[in-house]
Amino acid sequence: xxxxxxxDLKRLNTLGISAKxxxxxxxxxxxxxxxxxxxxxxxxxxxxxxxxxxxTLFSGDFNGLVVHPDIMEISIVDITESxxxxxxxxxxxxxxxxxxxxxxxxxxxxxxSGIPGCVGAAPVQNIGAYGSEAKxxxxxxxxxxxVTSQERRVTAKECRFGYRExxxxxxxxxxxxITFVTFELALDPVVNTSYADVQERLSSTESPTxxxxxxxxxxxxxxxxxxxxxxxxxxSFFKNPIVEESFAQGLKEGNPTLRLYxxxxxFVKIPAxxxxxxxxxxxxxxxxxxxxxxxxxxLLAYEGATGRELLxxxxxxxxxxxxxxSIDIDMEVSVTASS
Ligand SMILES: Cc1cc2nc3c(=O)[nH]c(=O)nc-3n(C[C@H](O)[C@H](O)[C@H](O)COP(=O)(O)OP(=O)(O)OC[C@H]3O[C@@H](n4cnc5c(N)ncnc54)[C@H](O)[C@@H]3O)c2cc1C
Numbered sequence: 001x002x003x004x005x006x007x008d009l010k011r012l013n014t015l016g017i018s019a020k021x022x023x024x025x026x027x028x029x030x031x032x033x034x035x036x037x038x039x040x041x042x043x044x045x046x047x048x049x050x051x052x053x054x055x056t057l058f059s060g061d062f063n064g065l066v067v068h069p070d071i072m073e074i075s076i077v078d079i080t081e082s083x084x085x086x087x088x089x090x091x092x093x094x095x096x097x098x099x100x101x102x103x104x105x106x107x108x109x110x111x112x113s114g115i116p117g118c119v120g121a122a123p124v125q126n127i128g129a130y131g132s133e134a135k136x137x138x139x140x141x142x143x144x145x146x147v148t149s150q151e152r153r154v155t156a157k158e159c160r161f162g163y164r165e166x167x168x169x170x171x172x173x174x175x176x177x178i179t180f181v182t183f184e185l186a187l188d189p190v191v192n193t194s195y196a197d198v199q200e201r202l203s204s205t206e207s208p209t210x211x212x213x214x215x216x217x218x219x220x221x222x223x224x225x226x227x228x229x230x231x232x233x234x235x236s237f238f239k240n241p242i243v244e245e246s247f248a249q250g251l252k253e254g255n256p257t258l259r260l261y262x263x264x265x266x267f268v269k270i271p272a273x274x275x276x277x278x279x280x281x282x283x284x285x286x287x288x289x290x291x292x293x294x295x296x297x298x299l300l301a302y303e304g305a306t307g308r309e310l311l312x313x314x315x316x317x318x319x320x321x322x323x324x325x326s327i328d329i330d331m332e333v334s335v336t337a338s339s
Pocket of ligand 1: 014048049050051052053054055056069090115116117118119120121122124125126127128129176177178179225226227228233234235236334
C-alpha cells in the first residue's frame with residue numbers, strides 16, 4: 001500500500017490549492033483499508049477521505065491521515081433479462097466507469113458523462129447532471145466504518161439521497177471509507193434526452209444511442225465548463241437554494257429574468273448562478289480568486305491562491321446574496337477543516 005509522509009496535496013485537488021497532509025495512504029483493497037485503520041500510528045489522528053479532489057477545498061494543511069481508496073475492481077454481481085448489477089471499486093475514475101458501461105450498451109449513467117472524480121465519491125453528494133442523478137442507478141454502497149473498522153452496507157433507500165445530499169453528508173459525515181458502489185444498469189436502455197441542451201444537440205439524430213448521449217453531453221460540458229487542468233476550479237461551488245414557492249414568486253415579480261425550477265411540492269429551486277450574477281460577481285477577480293466570466297457558479301483559484309482566500313471570497317459572495325435576497329446559498333464543495 002502507498003504510504004507517504006508530509007504529502008503535498010496541490011496536484012490532488014482540482015482547485016490546485018497548496019496544502020500538506022501529515023500522512024497519505026492509498027489502500028488498494030478492503031483488507032488494506034482495515035489494516036490502515038488498525039495501525040496504531042493513525043488511531044488517534046484526524047482522517048480525511050479523498051477521491052480525485054474535484055469537490056474538495058483545502059482550507060489549510062491537514063494534520064492527519066488522508067486516505068485515498070484505490071480499489072479498482074469491477075464485477076457483475078447479478079444479472080436478469082432486463083438489467084445487471086455492477087459492483088465498482090471506489091477508486092475507479094467515474095468517467096471511465098461511464099465509458100465502460102456505454103461501450104457495453106448498459107444504460108443508466110450516460111447522462112453523468114464527463115463528471116470528474118472517483119466512483120467512491122458519487123454517492124456522497126449524489127452527483128447529478130443533465131436530468132440524471134447517481135441515485136437513479138445506485139442499489140447499495142459498501143463502506144468501512146472509520147471508528148470500528150467494521151464493513152457495512154447501506155441500501156439506496158438508507159442513503160437518503162436528495163439534491164446533492166446523502167447520509168454521507170449527514171449522520172455518516174467523516175465516518176466512512178466507501179469501498180464499493182453497486183449500480184443497476186439497464187440492458188435494454190431508454191435514453192434520457194429531457195434536458196433542453198441535450199435535446200437541441202441531438203435534434204437531427206434519429207433514435208440516439210447511449211454513445212450519442214455521452215458524446216453530446218461531453219461536447220456541451222467541454223464548451224461550457226472551465227478545464228481544471230487549465231484553471232483551478234471545483235465545478236459548481238454553491239448548491240442551488242430551495243425556497244418556498246410563494247417567496248420565489250414574489251422575487252420573480254420584480255425580476256423577470258429569474259427562472260424557477262420545480263422541487264418538492266410547495267418549493268422551487270432558484271439558480272444560485274442568477275443570484276451571484278445579480279450581486280455583480282460574475283467575471284470578477286479579487287487577487288488570486290474569482291468567478292468565471294460565463295459561469296457565476298464556478299469559482300476560480302488562480303495560481304498562488306490559498307484555500308483561506310477562496311473560502312473568504314466564497315463567504316463574501318454568500319453574505320452579499322443573503323443581504324440582497326434574504327436567501328442562504330450553501331457550498332456544494334466539501335471544505336476541509338485545517339487542523
Ligand atoms: C469541472 C467540474 C465539473 C463538475 N461537474 C459536476 C456535475 O456536473 N455534477 C456533480 O454532481 N458534480 C460535479 N462536479 C463535482 C465533482 O466532480 C463531484 O462531486 C465528484 O463526485 C467528486 O469526486 P472526487 O473523487 O473528486 O471527490 P473528492 O473531492 O475527493 O471528495 C468529495 C467528498 O466526498 C468524500 N469522499 C470521496 N471519496 C470517498 C470515499 N471513497 N468514501 C467516503 N467519502 C468519500 C470526501 O471526503 C469529500 O467530502 C464537478 C467538478 C468539476 C471540477
